[in-house]
Amino acid sequence: MIYGPTLLFAIGEGAVIPLIPVIxxxxxxxxxxxxxxxAALVVGQLCGNIPAGWAVARFGERxxxxxxxxxxxxxxxxxxxxxxxxxxxxxxFLIGFCAASFALARHSxxxxxxxxxxxxxxxxxxxxxxxxxxxxxxxxxxxxxGIFGDERASIAFFAVCQVATILLxxxxxxxxxxxxxxxxxxxxEDTGEPVTGAIPTVERVGxxxxxxxxxxxxxxLGLAAASLSAVRSARQVVLPLxxxxxxxxxxxxxxxxxxxxxxxxxLFYASGQVMDRFGRLWAALPAxxxxxxxxxxxxxxxxxxxxxxxxxxxxxxxxxxxxxxSGILLTLGADLAPADEPAAFLxxxxxxxxxxxxxxxxxxxxxxxxVSLSGAVAAMGVIAAxxxxxxxxxxxRYVPRSRS
Numbered sequence: 001m002i003y004g005p006t007l008l009f010a011i012g013e014g015a016v017i018p019l020i021p022v023i024x025x026x027x028x029x030x031x032x033x034x035x036x037x038x039a040a041l042v043v044g045q046l047c048g049n050i051p052a053g054w055a056v057a058r059f060g061e062r063x064x065x066x067x068x069x070x071x072x073x074x075x076x077x078x079x080x081x082x083x084x085x086x087x088x089x090x091x092x093f094l095i096g097f098c099a100a101s102f103a104l105a106r107h108s109x110x111x112x113x114x115x116x117x118x119x120x121x122x123x124x125x126x127x128x129x130x131x132x133x134x135x136x137x138x139x140x141x142x143x144x145x146g147i148f149g150d151e152r153a154s155i156a157f158f159a160v161c162q163v164a165t166i167l168l169x170x171x172x173x174x175x176x177x178x179x180x181x182x183x184x185x186x187x188x189e190d191t192g193e194p195v196t197g198a199i200p201t202v203e204r205v206g207x208x209x210x211x212x213x214x215x216x217x218x219x220x221l222g223l224a225a226a227s228l229s230a231v232r233s234a235r236q237v238v239l240p241l242x243x244x245x246x247x248x249x250x251x252x253x254x255x256x257x258x259x260x261x262x263x264x265x266x267l268f269y270a271s272g273q274v275m276d277r278f279g280r281l282w283a284a285l286p287a288x289x290x291x292x293x294x295x296x297x298x299x300x301x302x303x304x305x306x307x308x309x310x311x312x313x314x315x316x317x318x319x320x321x322x323x324x325x326s327g328i329l330l331t332l333g334a335d336l337a338p339a340d341e342p343a344a345f346l347x348x349x350x351x352x353x354x355x356x357x358x359x360x361x362x363x364x365x366x367x368x369x370x371v372s373l374s375g376a377v378a379a380m381g382v383i384a385a386x387x388x389x390x391x392x393x394x395x396x397r398y399v400p401r402s403r404s
Contacts, residue, residue, distance in 0.1 A: 002109070004172070005065055005165045007129040009072075009102050012161030013095075014137020015144075015154045016079075017041070018257045020092060021240045022250045023151055027085045031245055032369035037089045038237045039361030044096025045103070046351065046358040052100040053108075053347040061105040062169055068101035069166040076159050080152055100354075107346055111334040117276070119334055124272025124327030128265065131326060134236075135265040138258030142251045151250070211348045217336060217398045218352055224390025225329050225349075226356030227383050228284065231291050232325070233357035234380040235260075235318045237364055238373075239311075242298070245373055246307055256312050260319035267323030274324075275331055280399055284328050284391045290321030292384030299378035329353050335399050 017038075021029075024037040055064040071094065078091030106126055114122040144153040211218060239260060243253035271283045294317035301310035333349040360380065367376035 002106070003126065003129050005069075005169050006102050006106055006126065007132060008161045008165040008168070009069070009099070010130045010133025011137050011140070012133070012158035013099065014133035014135070014261065015141040016137070016158050017134075017236060018138050018141060018240045018254045019151050019154055019250065021237075021244055022253070023079075024085060024088065025244060027082070027088055029085055031241060031373060032365050033085070034244070035237055035241055035361055035365035035368060037085065037092065038240070039358065039365065040089045040093040041096040041099075042233050042354070042358045042361055044093040044098075045100045046096075046354040047093075048097035048100030049104060049351050049354055050347060051097075052104045053350075055101065056105050056108060061109060064101045065105055066166055066169040068098035069162050069169065072098045072162050073159060076155055076162070080155055100350075104346070104350060107330055107333065107350065110330070111337055111346060118272075120275035120280070120327060120331045121269065121272035123330040123334065124268055124275070127271075127327040127330060128268030131261065131265040131268050131323065134261035135258065136261075138254045138261060142254035142258065145251050145254065210345050211351075214336075214345060214348065217394075218348060221332070221336070221390070221394040221398050222349065222352045223356075224387050224394055225332060225353050227387030227390065228288060228325060229329060229353040229356035230360035230363075231288070231295070231380055231384045231387065232322055233360040234295070234364060234377075234383075235291070235322060237361045238295070238298075238377055238380065239315050239318070241364075241368075241373060242302075242311055242377070245302070246311060248308065248311075256315050259312070260315040260322075263316055263319035264323040264326075267320065268326035271324055271326040271328065272331075275328065279395075280328060280332060280335070281391060281395045283324055283326075284332075284395065285388055287321045287325035287328070288384050288388035288391065290324065291318055292381045292388065294318045294321060294381075295377050295384060296381030299374045299381065302374050332395075332399065 020038045020041065021034040024034040025031075029037055052064065052068075055067075075091045075094035075098070078087060078094065082088035082091055107123075110119075110123055110126060140157060141154040144157060145151070147153070239257050240253055243256060248256075274283045294314050297317075298310065298314040301307050301314070304310060333346055333353075336349070337345040360383075363379065364373075364376040367379055
């Protein structure tokens with residue numbers, strides 16, 4: 001119940017993400033506009049963070065995730081029947097908006113209930129569920145395209161995953177009740193004695209007030225984390241777009257993206273082991289260096305005779321870099337969050353990091369229109385290099401030494 005709903009959602013989403021630029025292109029979008037439509041998924045998740053945080057605090061994980069799943073079904077109906085690019089983009093945005101509920105609910109749950117000594121491994125496993133979706137989903141999509149020859153088959157598969165998620169959330173055991181705050185699953189004994197003394201309370205502050213209170217760490221380490229989120233998001237958009245620009249068919253693109261996701265997924269638990277044993281920087285820095293180098297090298301291969309081979313190879317390099325960073329943003333957010341009231345800080349942290357992920361596809365679209373897709377990919381490599389410098393500079397300062 002802790003990982004299952006997130007895993008089902010990720011597999012369904014992973015089957016559809018590589019097809020978003022393809023469907024947008026069929027509806028009349030050029031490469032730059034297709035990148036903008038693909039960005040709607042990440043922008044929707046950014047906009048959904050604050051409402052999702054409020055909903056989780058107000059109604060709990062179960063209600064929030066179940067309702068979000070139902071709304072996603074409506075978004076998938078819009079994707080299937082979209083006759084115009086605007087309707088298609090709006091449906092993609094709605095799916096991203098509701099996706100925030102799955103990510104934020106589990107992040108908050110883990111922060112308050114997982115013991116510190118294996119926090120990174122637990123959160124890397126959470127990140128691994130998303131990576132498993134990016135691994136399995138594109139292969140399922142490629143198989144469905146080969147059988148039915150229609151993108152709607154992959155969309156229908158996502159809908160089936162959502163129905164299963166909704167049933168699991170509403171009718172499965174509730175982990176919030178099974179594992180109380182502190183990570184101890186044993187229920188407190190009722191001695192029958194009356195409760196005496198004042199009940200401690202914590203003043204709840206809003207996301208924006210929390211951003212101001214922790215502005216120093218958010219403006220420094222938070223921006224480095226946002227750059228990592230931007231590079232990750234760029235990978236999801238660049239790989240399908242690069243395949244489209246090379247003239248590859250949808251099945252080939254889905255397979256290449258799936259192989260990249262397989263490598264990504266294979267490394268997720270190793271990332272948690274590294275962070276718990278050696279520190280957070282040992283996972284963040286190699287990831288940023290690899291992804292930055294991969295983007296920069298890929299940007300020079302578009303017009304080569306063997307461009308398809310280079311595309312597959314650097315997709316694998318990006319998969320390695322992304323896999324090494326599995327769980328790092330979740331873990332850093334949990335490390336930095338105040339123990340008395342982590343939810344507001346996590347909302348601020350996720351808003352900032354998701355903003356990086358939302359800006360990246362828009363930047364790719366703008367740079368592709370103004371310069372070229374190769375120029376946009378090279379810019380992502382530069383951002384990764386700047387982010388690597390930020391991690392080196394600020395992780396030792398803000399993360400406790402035993403964890404940095």
